[in-house]
Amino acid sequence: MSNLSEAELIHKFKGISFTTRSSPELLNSLDTFDAREDDVLLVSYPKSGTHWLAGVITKLYNTPVTLTTPIELGDMSKLEELNQLSSKRIIPTHLDYNMLPQHFKNKKCKMIYISRNPKDTAVSMYHYYRENPNLPTVDTWTAFLDLFLEGDVVCGSWFDHFLSWEEHKNDKNILFLFYEDMKKKYKNFILPVSQNLSKIVKEISIFLGISISDEDIQDICKKSSFSEMKKDTEKENSDPSHTVCALTSNRNLIFRKGTVGDWKNHFTPKQNLRFDEVFSEKMKLSKMAKYLTY
Ligand code: A3P
Numbered sequence: 001m002s003n004l005s006e007a008e009l010i011h012k013f014k015g016i017s018f019t020t021r022s023s024p025e026l027l028n029s030l031d032t033f034d035a036r037e038d039d040v041l042l043v044s045y046p047k048s049g050t051h052w053l054a055g056v057i058t059k060l061y062n063t064p065v066t067l068t069t070p071i072e073l074g075d076m077s078k079l080e081e082l083n084q085l086s087s088k089r090i091i092p093t094h095l096d097y098n099m100l101p102q103h104f105k106n107k108k109c110k111m112i113y114i115s116r117n118p119k120d121t122a123v124s125m126y127h128y129y130r131e132n133p134n135l136p137t138v139d140t141w142t143a144f145l146d147l148f149l150e151g152d153v154v155c156g157s158w159f160d161h162f163l164s165w166e167e168h169k170n171d172k173n174i175l176f177l178f179y180e181d182m183k184k185k186y187k188n189f190i191l192p193v194s195q196n197l198s199k200i201v202k203e204i205s206i207f208l209g210i211s212i213s214d215e216d217i218q219d220i221c222k223k224s225s226f227s228e229m230k231k232d233t234e235k236e237n238s239d240p241s242h243t244v245c246a247l248t249s250n251r252n253l254i255f256r257k258g259t260v261g262d263w264k265n266h267f268t269p270k271q272n273l274r275f276d277e278v279f280s281e282k283m284k285l286s287k288m289a290k291y292l293t294y
Contacts, residue, residue, distance in 0.1 A: 008020055009134060009135060009136050010135075010136060010154070011024065013027045013028075014027075014099065015156070016096075016099070016155065016156035017152060017153060017154050017155070017156060018072070018154060018155070019073075019134055019135065019154055021073055021074065021134060022072050022073050022074070023074070023075040023076065025075065025076050026072065026074055026075055026076055026078055026079070027072060029076065029079060030071065030072065030095075030099075030101045031101050031102050031103075032079075033071075033079055033082065033101045033103060034083070034103060035101065035103035035104045035106075035107045035109055036087055036089065036107070036109075037107045037108070037109065038087050038088050038089075038109075039087075039088070039089045039090075039091055039104065039107075039109040039110075040057070040088065040089070040090050040091070040109065040110045040111075040112070040208065041091050041092075041093055041100075041104060041109055041110070041111040041112070042054055042057065042090065042091070042092040042093070042112055042114075043092075043093055043094075043095070043100075043111050043112065043113045043114070043165065044092075044094060044113065044114045044115070045094060045115070045116075045121060045155060045158050045161045045162065046094055046121075046125060046128070046154065046155050047116070047121050047124035047125045047128060048114050048115055048116035048121055048179055049114050049116055049179040049182065050092060050094075050114065051229070051254050051255075052114075052179070052182065052224065052229065052258075053112065053114045053177070054090075054092065055223075055224050055229050055232075056200075056201055056204060056220060056224050057090060057112075057204065057208075058090075059220045059223060059224065060201070060204065060205055060208065060210050060212065060220065061088070061090065061208075061210070067081075067082065067085065067089065067090070067091050067092060069092070070092045070093045070094050070095075071091050071092070071093045071095070071101075072093060072094065072095055072099075094155045094161075095155075096155075096156065096160060096161045096164040096165070097164035097165050097167065097168055098164050108172075108173045109173060110173050110174075110175070110207065110208065111173060111174045111175070112174075112175045112177060112204065112207070113165045113169070113174060113175070113176050113177065114177045114178070114179060115162060115165075115176070115177070115178055115179065115292070116178065116179035116180065117179070117180060117260070117263070117292050117293070118158045118159075118162075118275075118279070118292060119263035119267065119272075119275060120179075120260065120261065120262055120263050121158060122144070122145060122148045122158070122263070122275075123262050123263050123265075123266045124256065124262075125144075125148065125153060126138065126141055126144040126145075126148075126266070127256055128253060129144060129153075131253045132253060135154065141266055142271070145267075145271055145275070149274070149275065149278050157282075159278075159279075159282035159283060162283075162286070162292075163282075163283070163285070163286060166286055166287070166288055169288070175203070175204065175207045177200060177203075177204075178291065178292075179260075180260050181196075181200060182196075182197050182200050183196075183197075183259075183260050197221045197224065198217050198218060198221050201217050201220050201221060201224075202217055205217070226255065226258035229255060230255035230258075233254065233255055276293070279292075279293065
């Protein structure tokens, strides 16, 4: 268990909840942070497949993601740590677009945004809350779902996060991906271009300007399957020198089920109806909403 009391685990910054491991001083100073043109950002709302994406990128560059926790997590020493990293820096973040340090935008750094059906995201986050001592206790799924719909969870509202990034999905320096698209042959998914992991890996490699053979792409896909990444994480846990995807200190909490549609095992029909109502209202200006419900 954490040594902090429940109330001390979370604080709000600009209306968004962060764990107290993200210090207000750091959040306040992010805008002073000096970006480099070749920085690559991995952006997501929590529980959307960040580690999966990081695993793929690690394999594409053949080097671990350079910053092992999101840019907003830590205290002022994080800025120093970032400055000392040699290029190319691969930087994860859960910040919404509006809170992203301005320098990344000015320098048009490449950013890859991964999104996931919010119902599955909520379920994944619920399990993460239950297992993670750095997060407040949630007693029931019902109680958690209320918090999620109100945006009263770490990193704020899923809806606001998605909408803030959707506005920039056609920016040349931003690649917009869906977790469900990375799940190979997911038969019910209805994106206009039905893709699978190898196509996505190819797309990422082109976006990042990495030339790679089809054979290597297949190899990356094999090594990035849920079971392989879970196995790698177990190795990492028992041998810290074996770093494959060191994006969190709670690595064993990350690889839970890795499926599409687990929400159907959690939502009651009434909860589903309510979620759909909130979704329709919040996402009424979104052009991508139809790809996120099924
Ligand atoms: P579940 O909790 O639904 O299993 P994040 O990395 O953003 O914290 O997201 C974690 C979610 O991504 C978890 O979802 C996890 O199982 C899933 N995930 C991680 N690696 C994956 C992979 N290689 N294939 C499919 N899903 C993966």
